[in-house]
Amino acid sequence: MPVEDIQRQEASALSGVRVLDLSRLIAGPYAAQLLGDLGAEVIKVEKPGSGDDTRASTVQGRGHYDGQAPSPFFESVNRNKRSIAVDLRAADGQQLVRDLAARADVLIENFRAGTLARYGLDEATLRSFNPRLIYCSVTGYGQSGPKANAPGVDPVFQAQGGLMSAFVGKDGSALSGRLALTVTDLVTGQNAASSILAALYERERSGVGQYIDVALLDSTLALMSHVAQHFLITGDAPRGTQLLGGDSGFSGIITCADGALMVVAVRQHHFEALVGALGKPELALDKRFATRRDRGRNAATLQPLLDALVVNRQVADVAATLEEKLPVGIVNDIAAAFDDPQAVHRGLKVDVGSDDRLAPGVASPLRLTRTPPAYHRRPPALGEHSMEILRDELRLSAARSAQLVRSGVVA
Template sequence: MTSPASTPAGALAGIRVLDLSRVLAGPWCTQVLADLGADVVKVERPGVGDDTRHWGPPFLRDADGHDTDQAAYFTACNRNKRSITIDMSTAEGQQLIRQMALQADVVVENFKVGGLQQYGLDHASLRALNPRLIYCSVTGFGQTGPYAERAGYDLMVQAMTGLMSITGRADEAPGGGPLRVGVAVIDLFTGLYASNAILAALHVRDNATNGTGEGQHIDMALLDVGMAVLANQAAGFLATGEAPGRMGNSHPSLVPYQDFPTADGNMLLAIGNDGQFARFCAAAGQPQWAQDARFATNTLRVKHRSTLIPLMEAVTRTRSTADWVALLEDKAVPCGPINNVAQAFDDPQVQARQLRVELPRWADGTQAPGDGVATIATVASPLRLSATPPVLRHAPPALGQHTAEVLQDWGIGHERLAEWRAAGVV
């Protein structure tokens, strides 16, 4: 990942984003925009901040290896942002946010439906002040429908959309039962869809050929996204009317495409076509499998899954995971270890791609006052643009770290900062 000094401005340089969101879906969206060069100002509650600043353990550690009171969770989705604290329950705080919205290109919020109307910070109120404003609302169930006013959470939506019903081992298998995915995938996908929608709205507004010059309201719902990312599983149900079930690590439409035991653990085979299967069979010393009338095509292998998989497991147990990976690597047969997170960060390909990045907490590299944390490790942006790559400019900010700087940069009367601080507005 390149540094600010060695790369041109990001693709979204000049775009100002007012981030009123917290926790994960909204902040994930705005972190994508920030990585691409947008100036994202995160508005937080004075003295408290985003809920995830306190969602620990685990916590950030100081230079001596001791836990601080800053949760690691917050750092996952808030780099490249500047933190400003504003009490939006006060009239002065509301007016301050409205002044910022006049200069913003985008507002992102994830309050309950109608939750910002009481403050005059809802879509209609801010668009009346700034018709170019793109206003993205992220909620559990959307702005319409019988559930619109309900609070929505990733785990609840994983359950409601059927995602948990297809995750985990079958009821009759050891450890069977519905499971959530190991990270909050609905929140993350919602953030990604939201960032895509914002980019589309920016294009429609600013396109030199047929741009409208107008902003618009984006209604993002975790429920909608949860249904959309069922992908092939939803397509299968819609085609047949049959609800899919849990299959552990197996694939409903591909065989063999799952984990297999080895002499010292487990490995993953992801065979996606008949050619790969034939090459695996030859390497494994079982060329006859590829010619077997039961296994010659993927459709046949799916039909005879219960016969083929035990035959393969007997063979995969004869070598170690490393031996299988080495054997199949030059034969174009997808095979790999099943790493834990620590092993994943130690992987040579992960290291070659520089996916772990250490960012200084403050521009001069000094420790942040109060918590002794000088640098924060983060995962690099996966967006690799050749001309305008993402730039990791800021570590996830301390609470209110940039209040004075942002007020000055945005021309919002920073000379009144001491007065506002005394009044508890910022």
């Protein structure tokens, strides 16, 4: 490890923890990035030539991504890592990864169940010579069961895990939809990172690592939280306003002249403050809206009455009027979200890297006071650190490293 990285890590929560990231796409790499932000030394193993699948993923927008610029998908989950490109199909490549695993504290992978066993890179093999290794597998359906070997990506689990049914229209109607955000991947990555941290803590007592099996299906159903619990208690699958609870009061979006505002007026005093501030205090006395349950039952009637009170007003003015009285938030796009004064104050947009090629990034949500997250490495180019890792981590000679490159095992 370079000296400057060692110095940076001395003040990090996960200083000295070595992570070998064999995962691709979003969930596994996000877990590794969370650990890297906290100071773990992360080595990302990629396929020569193409690398992580997300390197080729781009988005439309102002011509920024023309096939040559960085992929926002890759950049969002791969900072604070070094990249080595290794052909896992080659015996020499498999041995290189085994050698790296022998020195690692954590390994993260998201191959289909059983794939890495064919390469001698499964948990049983690697932990036979490194019993302290924490081996985390991230898959769609887990390591066992009728769908263990089935392919699956984020939208599949949004559908299969019930998330697509958990949408509510402005009028309280039940909707079906998909979040464009890869939410099931991200929550699975957080679950993987949490499991790894728990295993590292337990290893301090037992002295040995363990196997972690994290699945997108499991994570999505857990994410359903109170919606799932509603079903488990009642046997009914909630839809529409039922998702918010039968006595939810008013919780919805009101439409202003230049934008929309999310308003949560569930408690009685919040509703009274809402209609009072909007100049219609008599609505709190209307028998249709007199109680929290009444407002929930008659939300479709209440909605247009509230819209009419703000239709000619600026959303920022309405928000300023209400925000000290009840929970409200302007419905932002991502540009406006970053420009929000509170987001600016919290420093939610950061520069990643320490050289003249800084990359923009979103700040880690993990705010530790003594050992805060750091952003010392921008997302790596494919194989950017291959020679460095062969030399410094595996102690290979220049001649042996060159031979591995010539043979195509390393790039």
